[in-house]
Amino acid sequence: MTTEIRQRLLAYIDTAHTAVEASYPTVPMYQGTPEYLEKRRLLLTDLSLHLAQDAVQGEFPDHRKVRQHLFAITKLYAELFPNEGFGPVAQALSPAPLENISAG
Secondary structure: OOHHHHHHHHHHHHHHHHHHHHHOOOOOOOOOOHHHHHHHHHHHHHHHHHHHHHHHOOOOOOHHHHHHHHHHHHHHHHHHOOOOOHHHHHHHHOOOOOOOOOOO
16 A cells, blocks of 8 residues: 555544544433433544544554554443354454543
8 A cells, every 4th residue: 555545634634533433412312212322433433434444544553542542432332232252253343451441
């Protein structure tokens, strides 16, 4: 990948990331409501953009950072799909000790 393409991709990711963060609701959300699910979608998008940014930047990020992002993503999917096996995957990826990871 050329430097120009890398910079262009990072700019697209940054634009998308800014738009996602600006879309976060500021009022309390209640589990089971459509608004709560929308906030979860935004959080998954945010975390996925962090992974994309890390991958495109050039050097691979520290494995602990990747593990933390993947843990947060699988933890969210475990919440959304409790019977699909994401819980054990999240548990396997759980950082030790658990750092400041907020599910939103």
